[in-house]
Amino acid sequence: MAKPLDYESLNENVKKTAYAVRGELYLRASELQKEGKKIIFTNVGNPHALGQKPLTFPRQVVALCQAPFLLDDPNVGLLFPADAIARAKHYLQLTSGGLGAYSDSRGIPGVRKEVAEFIERRDGYPTDPELIFLTDGASKGVMQMLNAIIRNENDGILVPVPQYPLYSAAITLYGGSLVPYYLEEEANWSLDFNNIRQSIASARSKGITVRAMVIINPGNPTGQCLSEANIRELLRFCFLENLVLLADEVYQQNIYQDERPFISARKILFDMGPPLSKEVQLVSFHTVSKGYWGECGQRGGYFEMTNLSPKTVDEIYKVASISLSPNVPGQIFMGLMVNPPKPGDISYFKFEQESKAIMESLRKRARIMTDGFNSCRNVVCNFTEGAMYSFPQIRLPARAIEAAKSAGKAPDVLYCLKLLEATGISTVPGSGFGQKEGVFHLRTTILPAEEDMPAIMESFKKFNDAFMEEYEDYRGYSRM
Amino acid sequence: MGSDATASVTVESINPKVLKCEYAVRGEIVTHAQRLQQQLQTNPSSLPFDEIIYCNIGNPQSLGQQPITFFREVLALCDHPALLEKPETSVLFSSDSIARAQQILSSIPGKATGAYSHSQGIKGLRDAIAAGIAARDGFPANADDIFLTDGASPGVHNMMQLLLRSESDGILCPIPQYPLYSASIALHGGTLVPYYLDEATGWGLEISELKKQLEDARSKGITVRSLVVINPGNPTGQVLAEENQKQIVEFCKNEGLVLLADEVYQENIYVDDKKFNSFKKIARSMGYGEEDLPLVSYQSISKGYYGECGKRGGYMEVTGFSSSVREQIYKVASVNLCSNISGQILASLVMNPPKPGDASYESYVAERDGILKSLARRAKALEDALNSLEGVTCNKAEGAMYLFPQVRLPEKAIEAAKEAKKAPDAFYALSLLESTGVVVVPGSGFGQVPGTYHFRCTILPQEDKIPAIISRLTAFHEKFLNKYRD
Numbered sequence: 018m019a020k021p022l023d024y025e026s027l028n029e030n031v032k033k034t035a036y037a038v039r040g041e042l043y044l045r046a047s048e049l050q051k052e053g054k055k056i057i058f059t060n061v062g063n064p065h066a067l068g069q070k071p072l073t074f075p076r077q078v079v080a081l082c083q084a085p086f087l088l089d090d091p092n093v094g095l096l097f098p099a100d101a102i103a104r105a106k107h108y109l110q111l112t113s114g115g116l117g118a119y120s121d122s123r124g125i126p127g128v129r130k131e132v133a134e135f136i137e138r139r140d141g142y143p144t145d146p147e148l149i150f151l152t153d154g155a156s157k158g159v160m161q162m163l164n165a166i167i168r169n170e171n172d173g174i175l176v177p178v179p180q181y182p183l184y185s186a187a188i189t190l191y192g193g194s195l196v197p198y199y200l201e202e203e204a205n206w207s208l209d210f211n212n213i214r215q216s217i218a219s220a221r222s223k224g225i226t227v228r229a230m231v232i233i234n235p236g237n238p239t240g241q242c243l244s245e246a247n248i249r250e251l252l253r254f255c256f257l258e259n260l261v262l263l264a265d266e267v268y269q270q271n272i273y274q275d276e277r278p279f280i281s282a283r284k285i286l287f288d289m290g291p292p293l294s295k296e297v298q299l300v301s302f303h304t305v306s307k308g309y310w311g312e313c314g315q316r317g318g319y320f321e322m323t324n325l326s327p328k329t330v331d332e333i334y335k336v337a338s339i340s341l342s343p344n345v346p347g348q349i350f351m352g353l354m355v356n357p358p359k360p361g362d363i364s365y366f367k368f369e370q371e372s373k374a375i376m377e378s379l380r381k382r383a384r385i386m387t388d389g390f391n392s393c394r395n396v397v398c399n400f401t402e403g404a405m406y407s408f409p410q411i412r413l414p415a416r417a418i419e420a421a422k423s424a425g426k427a428p429d430v431l432y433c434l435k436l437l438e439a440t441g442i443s444t445v446p447g448s449g450f451g452q453k454e455g456v457f458h459l460r461t462t463i464l465p466a467e468e469d470m471p472a473i474m475e476s477f478k479k480f481n482d483a484f485m486e487e488y489e490d491y492r493g494y495s496r497m
Numbered sequence: 498m499g500s501d502a503t504a505s506v507t508v509e510s511i512n513p514k515v516l517k518c519e520y521a522v523r524g525e526i527v528t529h530a531q532r533l534q535q536q537l538q539t540n541p542s543s544l545p546f547d548e549i550i551y552c553n554i555g556n557p558q559s560l561g562q563q564p565i566t567f568f569r570e571v572l573a574l575c576d577h578p579a580l581l582e583k584p585e586t587s588v589l590f591s592s593d594s595i596a597r598a599q600q601i602l603s604s605i606p607g608k609a610t611g612a613y614s615h616s617q618g619i620k621g622l623r624d625a626i627a628a629g630i631a632a633r634d635g636f637p638a639n640a641d642d643i644f645l646t647d648g649a650s651p652g653v654h655n656m657m658q659l660l661l662r663s664e665s666d667g668i669l670c671p672i673p674q675y676p677l678y679s680a681s682i683a684l685h686g687g688t689l690v691p692y693y694l695d696e697a698t699g700w701g702l703e704i705s706e707l708k709k710q711l712e713d714a715r716s717k718g719i720t721v722r723s724l725v726v727i728n729p730g731n732p733t734g735q736v737l738a739e740e741n742q743k744q745i746v747e748f749c750k751n752e753g754l755v756l757l758a759d760e761v762y763q764e765n766i767y768v769d770d771k772k773f774n775s776f777k778k779i780a781r782s783m784g785y786g787e788e789d790l791p792l793v794s795y796q797s798i799s800k801g802y803y804g805e806c807g808k809r810g811g812y813m814e815v816t817g818f819s820s821s822v823r824e825q826i827y828k829v830a831s832v833n834l835c836s837n838i839s840g841q842i843l844a845s846l847v848m849n850p851p852k853p854g855d856a857s858y859e860s861y862v863a864e865r866d867g868i869l870k871s872l873a874r875r876a877k878a879l880e881d882a883l884n885s886l887e888g889v890t891c892n893k894a895e896g897a898m899y900l901f902p903q904v905r906l907p908e909k910a911i912e913a914a915k916e917a918k919k920a921p922d923a924f925y926a927l928s929l930l931e932s933t934g935v936v937v938v939p940g941s942g943f944g945q946v947p948g949t950y951h952f953r954c955t956i957l958p959q960e961d962k963i964p965a966i967i968s969r970l971t972a973f974h975e976k977f978l979n980k981y982r983d
Binding site for chain 2: 068081086095116298312314316332346
């Protein structure tokens with residue numbers, strides 16, 4: 018008798034799903050690490066794993082919330098500043114029994130109120146805490162929304178190419194169709210509305226109902242910060258084409274240039290006024306994993322719904338309730354992130370210092386990495402305007418592409434595997450994110466420590482030049 | 498154009514599986530209770546009670562249960578490792594919690610508790626859990642078989658996603674069941690194949706019933722993929738006898754079913770004549786190994802004596818699957834990157850608590866036993882009280898955290914319910930709420946033999962509140978019966 022659960026009898030959608038961020042390259046890197054090789058993991062936006070220290074204040078507050086008996090101890094002031102103690106008491110009061118009790122399935126009401134206040138300060142428009150749901154990381158929120166939207170394989174979701182492969186994975190898992198729209202690499206990864214219109218038309222001609230559009234701003238893996246004009250055009254497009262806009266804004270704190278600061282899709286929507294501001298359906302995502310917090314391991318996130326009907330919100334609440342509640346410590350991290358120490362608070366100075374140091378360093382590293390890649394003759398790299406990644410385009414010689422084919426691998430996978438084996442740098446091949454046919458990239462993070470960066474870029478260049486030596490036609494470029 | 502076109506995401510255009518699924522534990526009655534609670538806040542004397550007591554959900558710490566001190570000490574130190582460098586810390590924290598935190602931190606790359614971990618969870622913590630499983634069962638466990646999750650529930654969803662290809666795939670579930678299973682099956686587009694537990698024999702699980710339901714489903718063209726067993730039971734509280742478990746293992750093996758063993762209440766046993774045996778232990782003791790039985794065993798940090806629901810921690814131990822299937826399980830886990838680190842640490846503490854000789858051992862045991870003994874007393878007190886009510890019979894809660902009494906409702910009550918467009922037990926539960934402020938979940942939320950009515954009530958309110966709850970419940974029930982007497 019066949020085994021009760023063998024590969025053949027698995028849900029097809031699971032088999033089709035791919036998530037390169039922890040796929041082949043990462044698994045190979047882990048193998049090599051076990052064998053004793055030094056690996057630099059730049060495959061995932063995981064700042065603390067590369068030496069970034071947690072901000073002190075939130076850790077103090079959450080530690081106190083974990084062990085409330087400390088608050089009763091007369092010596093607690095020797096270990097914790099008064100504002101951390103006060104804030105811990107504040108959050109404990111907001112919970113329904115401390116960190117160990119399930120909260121409201123949408124998250125602690127008091128924290129959702131803090132998130133709403135943050136959004137209002139940031140955008141200048143009020144928002145309703147009832148329409149803000151806290152989740153175990155933003156990814157869970159994305160998956161919940163896509164699960165609610167996708168009915169069958171005829172439902173399409175517009176997704177940027179390149180994209181963070183959570184989107185492609187979730188669409189496949191839920192049995193929908195991914196409708197790609199290509200970002201324009203030569204124009205700094207900006208939106209190309211002709212391409213978007215073509216994509217949607219092509220999908221519709223195949224009988225696909227395009228339901229939603231994903232934008233990632235700042236972009237992942239591409240790092241571009243969208244202009245206000247771009248976002249306005251996007252919102253108009255969604256209005257005309259009847260699409261829900263899913264705005265992944267998890268990198269909103271990670272901005273490394275001053276020309277295009279972050280503006281939320283919601284702010285622009287309300288700036289545009291009715292009818293758009295009353296009609297366009299928008300879901301915005303944020304997290305504690307990125308920014309200068311980098312608290313990936315806490316799994317704290319939220320999504321905010323705009324212009325979804327109360328009945329729809331109820332259904333989404335119902336699904337959230339099946340998982341009972343998001344983790345409470347992660348919710349407190351979220352509260353702290355949207356409501357950090359203020360000038361005058363005891364911990365403010367240290368908090369500001371720590372935050373600024375991280376942001377300034379990230380800005381520097383974005384530059385070092387971009388310049389390092391661009392110094393290689395076969396590599397072109399757009400500047401990392403935001404987020405945490407560098408996504409250089411690697412021009413591979415024909416013989417390398419053939420070698421990859423014979424090895425049964427995508428050319429960028431071969432390149433990245435060889436890079437890993439030569440240097441220990443663990444990246445994710447561009448094919449994991451999507452790219453134009455015949456164009457190859459890799460994604461790395463800008464997260465290795467600043468002092469290690471020059472050596473890493475040196476190491477990359479050395480490998481790349483050797484790779485080109487090996488695979489380039491010995492005559493170099495063809496002579497005319 | 499935008500104003501004429503229907504908005505893209507409406508209840509009409511949402512995924513129908515989302516519309517179909519239900520989860521009564523936080524359903525209608527809870528929303529109503531929350532409204533009444535708000536009413537009490539603005540107008541304290543407007544209702545015949547002065548507080549809402551949530552007995553709908555197994556959420557111990559929301560009703561006053563204290564967390565285990567040692568566990569929280571370790572977590573606080575792991576959350577803020579800078580404490581370990583300060584001399585004052587040894588005054589405020591027990592020495593073994595400091596040692597354990599140091600050990601845990603050194604098993605985390607870079608001691609970075611804020612980093613995404615391996616998608617199955619931190620290796621060192623999985624090692625500790627595997628050791629805990631081996632110590633519990635007397636059979637070895639492998640760290641690579643363990644997937645740490647945000648609570649046990651995501652692990653259940655993962656397996657349902659893998660197993661269910663279409664509506665033609667079925668999962669055998671106990672009736673009554675914890676409605677995560679029915680909801681998850683609906684969400685993933687499969688079919689729930691019910692098997693009835695026998696109320697007359699203490700919610701006994703009969704293999705003949707399993708066989709009957711399996712054959713019935715197969716005759717309708719359903720491919721039954723898996724059997725869910727909840728042991729100790731939820732909402733029913735029964736603890737399976739070893740013999741019974743052996744029969745279940747044989748049944749799954751013979752019929753080619755994946756056994757999904759929900760064992761989250763393994764540390765909640767209140768009777769001396771029953772003991773928890775994991776299904777893995779039973780299978781191994783029968784000589785069945787990796788080749789013989791695909792088995793997924795679930796454990797959680799939310800229950801037991803630790804009751805750390807809000808942390809969202811748990812694991813599934815996956816054994817008996819081919820490597821190609823395991824790769825798929827891993828792949829789905831990796832899309833979400835990893836579960837929260839605090840929950841992972843707690844899971845390792847739960848499976849590896851203080852031992853005799855440890856500095857915190859005695860206080861740990863006192864806290865643990867205090868909670869468990871109190872739970873046993875509350876289970877008994879509520880069970881006796883329910884059995885004393887007219888027309889109510891309540892099986893013993895041998896384990897878990899709930900009582901699931903059957904209420905024989907008079908015809909008139911059933912008619913009144915029909916007029917109010919509610920299931921009879923929902924009508925009863927709502928009346929109970931409005932008279933007493935006590936929130937229970939109607940039996941229809943868990944499934945029951947048609948024509949019978951139950952409700953699920955937790956045993957979790959603090960002991961000093963129990964007498965008041967019992968007297969209010971008793972008074973309400975009498976009034977209700979008198980009102981609807983035939």
